[in-house]
Amino acid sequence: MSVKTIAVIGAGTMGRGIAHAAAFGRYNTVLEDISRPMLEQAVAWIRQSFDEGVAKGKVEASVRDKALSLISTASNVEEAIRDADLIIEAVPEELEMKLELFTIFDKFAKTGTIFASNTSSLSITDFTDVTVSRDRCIGMHFFNPVPKMKLIELVRTPHTSDATVAACREVAGRMGKEVVIVNEAPGFITTRINALIGNEAFNMLEAGVASPEDIDKALKLGLNHPMGPFELVDLVGLDVRLNILEYLHRTLGEKYRPNSLLRQYVQEGRLGRKTGRGVYDYSQQSAAEKKA
Numbered sequence: 001m002s003v004k005t006i007a008v009i010g011a012g013t014m015g016r017g018i019a020h021a022a023a024f025g026r027y028n029t030v031l032e033d034i035s036r037p038m039l040e041q042a043v044a045w046i047r048q049s050f051d052e053g054v055a056k057g058k059v060e061a062s063v064r065d066k067a068l069s070l071i072s073t074a075s076n077v078e079e080a081i082r083d084a085d086l087i088i089e090a091v092p093e094e095l096e097m098k099l100e101l102f103t104i105f106d107k108f109a110k111t112g113t114i115f116a117s118n119t120s121s122l123s124i125t126d127f128t129d130v131t132v133s134r135d136r137c138i139g140m141h142f143f144n145p146v147p148k149m150k151l152i153e154l155v156r157t158p159h160t161s162d163a164t165v166a167a168c169r170e171v172a173g174r175m176g177k178e179v180v181i182v183n184e185a186p187g188f189i190t191t192r193i194n195a196l197i198g199n200e201a202f203n204m205l206e207a208g209v210a211s212p213e214d215i216d217k218a219l220k221l222g223l224n225h226p227m228g229p230f231e232l233v234d235l236v237g238l239d240v241r242l243n244i245l246e247y248l249h250r251t252l253g254e255k256y257r258p259n260s261l262l263r264q265y266v267q268e269g270r271l272g273r274k275t276g277r278g279v280y281d282y283s284q285q286s287a288a289e290k291k292a
């Protein structure tokens, strides 16, 4: 299986980063989003990311120019996937939405196309069992921000063929990423461990064991984590983390029961940097700092 064209469905936080990586890997890259403004923002973001890379001396100007020339947009899913050898789905973490898209992929993609999902927690078979091409379905779990993060978890289902895994491994290599292979399980490796660490941090905060600042400091300086669990959840979104924990609780059991303080913060609208307040208060910060 030789991949030449990659379609990325969903141009939000992850989809635009994946399109950036695909173009960087010299693939014809077609980006699509149900929202036109989102698609336009995504293309501007990709251009800006490449420009910043060039300004910092990390990307050659010729690499940027080539990558940007390879990116196009499509106005609907059928058009986006028509010539794709690999489709990477990056729409919100909702099973129904993914089910619907994989049904469309199966109906309209050309024979032999690989269908990948960037889901961060769902079991791939929950929405790939609808396709007749189950051997060509796989999880490709990228990390945020995609241009900077080196890992892709390749999640293989019991039906995923070796050829599919090999093709995705090659794509990851050209994108400049490393892979780990995970046999399908909710939360894979990283989301599952991260959810437990993050939940335990909330358990400790709720029990008054230490302040958020000291819990974050302890994990950074004592355990060498690059970010503390509260800094991280504020970046990812408390609502996103709660959804993941609820799913892991349903599928893997009691150990993953979401902490009640986390639930309370979400109910209060304290969703993290994106709402100006999560565990920490960002209301006094500039727009640029909130995004950082």
Ligand SMILES: NC(=O)c1ccc[n+]([C@@H]2O[C@H](COP(=O)([O-])OP(=O)(O)OC[C@H]3O[C@@H](n4cnc5c(N)ncnc54)[C@H](O)[C@@H]3O)[C@@H](O)[C@H]2O)c1
Pocket (backbone or CB within 6 Å): 009, 010, 011, 012, 013, 014, 015, 032, 033, 034, 035, 038, 077, 089, 090, 091, 092, 093, 094, 097, 101, 118, 119, 120, 121, 141, 142, 143, 144, 236
């Ligand atoms: N944000 C993260 O840190 C992160 C990390 C790894 C994986 N993920 C996973 O990646 C996926 C996307 O997450 P995100 O954070 O980029 O979400 P997001 O909300 O930023 O972007 C999703 C995009 O999908 C678009 N969309 C919705 N329905 C669509 C449809 N039917 N067709 C085309 N586009 C559609 C939306 O308009 C939006 O632009 C989720 O499955 C999430 O779990 C997220």
